[in-house]
Amino acid sequence: MRTMQLDVHDDDRTRRAYEALAASRVFGRPWFEPSSFTEVAIDWRHEDKAEPKEIWVAEDGGDVAGVATLFLPMEDNTSMAWFDLHVHPEHRRRGHGSALMDRMAERAQDAGRACLLTEIMVPVDEPDHGYRRFIERHGYSLNNTEVMRHLDLPVADDHLSRLDSDTRPRWEGDYRLETHVNGVPEPLRESLCEVMNQLIVDAPTGDIEFEPESVNPARYQEYLDVEREMGRQRLTTVAMNDTGEVVAYTDLVLPVGAPSTVWQWGTYVHREHRGRRLGMAVKLENLGRLQVDHPQRQRVITGNDGTNSWMVSINEALGFRIVELCPAYQRKLA
Ligand SMILES: CC(C)(COP(=O)(O)OP(=O)(O)OC[C@H]1O[C@@H](n2cnc3c(N)ncnc32)[C@H](O)[C@@H]1OP(=O)(O)O)[C@@H](O)C(=O)NCCC(=O)NCCS
Structure with a gap:
């Protein structure tokens, strides 16, 4: 198992990273329609100088198991960084999420950020959901809750x-x-x-x-x-x-x-x-x-x-x- 920065111009790996992301987003949310590969690839390849992003993947025997996107705002809110992290449902609970989590903290720290932010999507009636346990275990505290x-x-x-x-x-x-x-x-x-x-x-x-x-x-x-x-x-x-x-x-x-x-x-x-x-x-x-x-x-x-x-x-x-x-x-x- 290892994490590495995704070369967003490598079509094959970018597609596999997309597949992990889409499968994770749909998991347990049957109504959810993911964006297309083209939309996500264009987004990942767009160099936004005001808010540069880094896409990191966790690999499992050549397969892309998880993907995390880190955003580093450069023109406002520069003490902060935010990220989005997903592990393919078939690769969960093997440490990929934690490895990507560590990488996000390391990269944000290297970029001199004081505060790291992220969001999760959970059912209304599961206050002890696994995603919450995961994130709390990594030292995060709840800031606020949006109702979808x-x-x-x-x-x-x-x-x-x-x-x-x-x-x-x-x-x-x-x-x-x-x-x-x-x-x-x-x-x-x-x-x-x-x-x-x-x-x-x-x-x-x-x-x-x-x-x-x-x-x-x-x-x-x-x-x-x-x-x-x-x-x-x-x-x-x-x-x-x-x-x-x-x-x-x-x-x-x-x-x-x-x-x-x-x-x-x-x-x-x-x-x-x-x-x-x-x-x-x-x-x-x-x-x-x-x-x-x-x-x-x-x-x-x-x-x-x-x-x-x-x-x-x-x-x-x-x-x-x-x-x-x-x-x-x-x-x-x-
Ligand atoms: C949360 C998520 C990233 C965890 O990825 P992962 O590769 O399974 O993470 P790890 O293997 O490093 O850690 C798993 C730990 O998280 C918790 N956890 C995650 N999912 C869980 C579940 N469904 N049920 C119970 N505990 C769960 C447990 O503490 C688990 O540890 P354990 O297996 O020893 O009990 C993954 O479930 C996911 O992609 N979820 C959807 C997106 C999301 O919520 N991302 C979090 C944004 S930071």
Whole structure:
């Protein structure tokens, strides 16, 4: 058994690493559709200068048994590192996970990081699940827990209209909504990046205090280019005030390898514009567009911190139901 950094341009090994990752993600989660090999390979091969990543694999007699991806943010939150670690179900409980875990800590320490973060997906009713035992045994403590919810599509039009008529009077006249496919137009990008960068600060994340992110229009374009290469679609609804600045946004992403699934990414309303139901407004508009343009998609997946009552109440009103938990763990490095 050994761990080594994956050469992401070696197609054969990259595919085997992908297979271990996909098998692990699906294990015990029959509804889960993994991203395609192409999407994952493009992601692994994309050199993101703002957040470089290292992909490590654990080998078992020439086979790839497990894979871990370490992210080292360089432009914000530079005292932190985060990672994702998976062992193929057929290779579990033989030490591969622990070997990769040690490698992540070593690499983060070498990069001068003080705090290492990771997340797991576990059933709602198993507080002593093996994944929790694994991670706690490696010196991590629970930071916060996101509750993962699914929304079955399509949502009935009359339900959406009712929510719309309940909320529209609160914002109409002062704000304008627009939905864009695969990125907003140039004039909106600066203010969109500003609100996107605040999301990590304001969303509840336990004891960890994150700095604002540092996405700018150039990086935004870079991410859109990667998504286009993957074949993904992104639906963005923004709310703008009378000066044409983005004050709220929401993103839905349609992966290629997961043809039934839609991922809810960020939703954020600027602090000075809260209390006007803009969160619900942008979500309703985006969802409406999704249902018309992509009727084959069957579910939207979202995760919210258990204490984020504002966002949770919007999602519950839309009809999201709880499916699993995503506890986030942290470990301080010496
Ligand atoms: C958690 C995971 C990485 C462990 O990989 P692994 O190769 O089995 O890990 P190791 O062999 O080094 O350690 C296994 C230990 O983890 C715990 N554990 C892991 N899965 C378990 C399970 N299903 N039941 C009970 N204990 C389990 C036990 O303490 C076990 O030790 P034991 O076999 O001596 O009882 C793997 O199960 C996995 O890929 N899970 C899905 C993704 C995930 O949760 N990743 C963790 C992010 S850090």
